[in-house]
Structures are given as structure tokens and as C-alpha cells.
Amino acid sequence: MMSTTRIGAVMFKEFRQLSRDKLTFAMIVMIPLIQLTLFGFAINTDVRMIPVAVVDNTNNATGRAVLDTLKATQVVDIVTYLPDAETARQAIQNGEVKAVLVLPHDINNRIETGRVLGQWMVDGTDSVIGGAITALQSMPFTLTPKLANQQQTLATSQTFDITLYYNPSRRTAINIVPGLLGIILSMTMILFTSIAIVRERERGNLELLITTPVSSLELMIAKIVPYIFVGMLQVAIVLGLGALMFNVPINGSPIDIALGSLLFISASLTLGLLISTIAQSQLQAMQMTLFVLLPSILLSGFMFPYEGMPVVVQWISEALPATHFMRMIRGLVLRSAELSDLWKDTLWLIGFTLLGVLVSAKRFAKSLD
């Protein structure tokens, strides 16, 4: 028989202890803040003065007008003019410039027929640069800028064609914030619960606690619930700051995002709890947390695209809650997918949580043997 009084008692106690644990409390807020700001340098889409070259085959006023508009954006800094596409490619390969704009000789004709005005060749190794140039793809351009109210915009929505070299999958910066959410949650959630039981053991509270009527399952549930609130707070911080500081769009429904996060938070907490029932000391718990955290960062699709991994690594990756969340949250936040579209990952996370709680409760025998 589960007793809500007992679950409530343990939960209340956890909250109280948490509210007095200044360091943990600081971690809850500071980890998302610091991580996001640090990564912010990398995901700053507002990149300026990227060194580029131009291959201008037009030699007419239109070409110069395009280049003037381009300069006005301040995104790029035209450092040199090159004779042809081949030398341009060489310049990129040598690292002299990050991108090259090739303007074809028939540019006037293109404006009339509404085709793209030119082609960007971009060094895609740096996703920040890739992202910044990509943003130029739809640079507004008009031949008669003075007559603002009569602007004849291009028929197509794209001004340039973009060819990314070296990183064709083009993982744009915007991908990072939702991904970072997964990493921050993995880190803090697993860490907090992984020490939850060990701490009681180390401080000597456990011997008394297990002589009371509180059951393993009650204890497990009460240990994770308070941290769900903590996790949701972090979700709000990361996505809120992401939107404020880095203009990461939140396209999906907030309810779906909250539910999806809730699932991942629960799964991570259970994983931590499981660690807590295995570890004998807080140090061990932290070591085990790192053991899970590293693959979560490297293999979840946060750093490297899942599709590019060898099959065996993909299996490992599938076993990590972070992988499922990464897919889910990017879908929800960026592609405004719905949770029901992502039912596989949803079910997986639910299953993982339930199984995790049961296994932890089973593993946490109320005995000192």
C-alpha cells in the first residue's frame, strides 16, 4: 500500500533541504546561465565581417549594386576579388577566405526572370559561418533603393544560391540551444538524484530511514518529484534565454514542449536514482554520472549528427535518454512538430522512466546486507 502521507513527508523534507543547500541551488540556476552564455559565443548568429572574396563576372552597375547591398549588411568583409570559381575554391581550401560570392555575367537577365542572382561557396566546417552566410540567402535586394515604396522585390524569395563545402548537413546554430537543454538537463538531473540516496547513506540517515515504514517505491518517487520542478525551472531558463539572447524561435506548442521536457527530466532523474542505488559514496555517484554524461554529449546527436554514426554507435546512442530527447526537442522547438508525431521517442522515455523507478525500488532493498 502506497501512502501519500509518507511520500509527501519525504518530498517536503527534500524541498526543505534543497532550499537550504545554497550550492545546489546556485547550480540549478547557474549551470544553465553559464552554459548558455558560453555556448552563446558559438551560436551568436550575429556574426560580422566574415572575410570573403568575390568573383564578379558582371562588370556592370547591377553587380556593383549587389555588392554594395552586401557590404551594407556588414556580415561580410570583401577582402579580395578573384578571377574565377576555381581560384575561389582554392582560396577557401587554403583558408584565406571563409566564403566566395560568384556573380554570373547574365545578372540583369536573372533579375528579370526572377532567378537567384549569384552563388555563395561557403566553408561549412564552421557552422557559425555557415549559418551567417545562409542568412544572407534571402538578402533583400532592389535596383532602385531610393523609391522605397515602389520596391520591386525579387520574384523568388532567394537572392543567392548557397553551396556549403565540407559540412553539407549544415547544422545551424539554432540547433544548439534545444540540444544544450538536453545536455544541461542530463548533467544536473542525473547528478542531483544520483547523490540523493548515497547522501543519506553517507550522512547516516539511511539506517534510520529504512527502519521506518516508508517503502522503497515511496522513497524513490518522493526523491525524484522535487527535482522535476527544478528541471522545469531550468527548461524555462534555457528556452527563455535562448529566445531572448539568441533569437531561437519556439515554434512548437508550449504544452508539448513542457510535456516532452517533463518526460526527459523524469527519465534522467530515474537514471540518477538507479546510479544512487548502485554507488556506495557520493564520489562514486559522480563518477558514474560522468560515465553517462560523456556519451550523452558525444553520441546523442548534440555534437555529431546521429545519421553519421556507425550502426553500433547508433545502438549505444539509442540507449541514452538524451538521444531521444534531442530528436524530440529539436522537432518540437524548431519544426513545430507535435508530441504525437514523435510517439516513438515519447513512448521510449515513458517506458524508460517506469522501468527505471521499478528497478531502482527493487534494487534499493531496505536492508544493510
Added chain:
Amino acid sequence: MSNYVIEALNITKHFGGFKAINDITLRVEKGNIYGFLGPNGCGKSTTIRVLTGLLSPSAGSVKVLGYRIPEQSEQLRLNIGYMTQKFSLYDDLTVIENLRFMGKIYGLTGAMLITRCKDQMQTYGLDQLQHQMVKGMSGGQKQRLSLACATIHQPSLLFLDEPTSAVDPENRRDFWEKLFDLSENGTTILVTTHYMDEAERCHKLAIMEAGQMRADGSPDELMAKMGVNIVEIKTAGLRQLKATLLANEHIRSAAQLGVRLRVLVYNHIANPIDWLKATFPALQNAELTQARPTLEDVFVSVTGASRQ
């Protein structure tokens, strides 16, 4: 259900190849204060852990409050209170928070919880400390809080593992007054201790050594059936004398108490004073008196080869 609150038969507990307790048989009657006396590492805590179902015995059978242990430990847990040897409440909670927590864990709610917490704080002199964080409290205060928490649900059986180890003599006396109050109201108490004076206050007593039970019974019984007579010797050169006496097979032990030497002579020697004078010429001019036995003598006489 038998008349015994605790009935443990031939329990043994191994840790790997090491026998922490060996073939212990224990019967505790309702309302008794039952003491466990023994040196460090003799297995007192281990025995309590077996009785509360925290450890399962390697052999033997345990029945506590009629429940088979460890199988029925969960049912038992509602009816016992346990004060661990190491302070095990939360030191980042206040006095009242700890009490409430334990109360709720034992199923107390609402007005009942509030009354019980208030009563307990009054009984154990914690009113003034209500909102004090446990971290900064003294040994005696913590120990009173532990007992208050262990008894918040009015258990019929109480396990106290060295409850007074961090407490000064006056607080210890007060603490024992509380135990007598509880016992008076029908609570059975099992308490472990290193202190003779505490052991003497128990209704019944078990003396343990190296995982084994050397003797049990009421303090008076134990003293009566000790099997030695006690002679106190007052003379010069006690250190030297002690070594000489201990070599004799009829002497159980000798212990120096200031200027006197307390000698335990096996009671198959009818007249120990005459025998001592006859056997040891050095004692011709010494002052020899027969003394009343104490629990310490019992302890010394039943324990021998000690464990490191």
C-alpha cells in the same frame, strides 16, 4: 504469540568469513528494559540490526512482537522505534521539522501530528529549541531529539543503540528517567551500553563479548551466580603483586583501584582471605577485606579473551 516481545534463538551473523555474532539466544519480556553490555566490536549493533530486520541472520530464528524477522520486517516497522548509534536525523532540518517528518512517516497527520510533536517537545525539553537547526545542537540535545523522534508514534518496542555515548552524567541520569517513564507505560526497551552504571539500571542484562553472549539475567542474579569471591587488598607494591596473583590458577582476575587491588578468587576456595595469606607470603602484613560484588566484577569475570 509467546510471552516474549523478542525471541531470538541461536542467531548467527557472518560477514564473509567473520562471525560478528555467534549463536545468540535472547528472550525479552514485555515492559522490560533489557541491556546489552559489551566492549567495542562485540556485536551489539549487529544484534540490534538483526532484530530489526536490517540484516538477515545467517542462521537462527527471530521473532519480534510476534512477527517473523526478516520476512515480516515491514509489519514490524510500524511498531518499533529505533535510535541508531550514529545520530541519523537530518542536521539541515530544524527540531520541529525532524519531528514532523518522522511523525508523518509513521502515518500521523493533522491535529494528531501537531499534538504529538508538541507533547514530545515538552517531554524531552525541546520547546525552546523548536526552530533550532540540528547542526549546531549539543550531544545531549541531539540525543533527546533522537529519542523524541523514535517515540513519536508511541511504539511498543524501542531499540536504543548506545543512546548516551555523547552525553554528560547528569543528562544521562535524566535520560534514564525518561526511559523508566516509557517502561512504566508498557514500552519494552532494548538498550546497548558500555557503562556499568547504566547496565545496573536495566531489568535484565546480557553481557556480550566477541560476538557471543557470556551471561544474562537480572543484575542481582548475575552478581549472585558469578562464582567468585571478592577480596580487596591494601598494601604497597600493587603492580608487582598483581602480576604474581594473576599467575595463580585459582584467581580469576585482579584489578587495581587506586591504592587497593580488587581480586576475584574462584569460590571453590572456601575462605579466600586465609587462602590468600597462606598462598602469598607477601600478603602477611597487608589489609585484606571481603567486598560486595558489583556488575563490573561480573563483567570482568565472564569476559576473558578479548577481541581486538
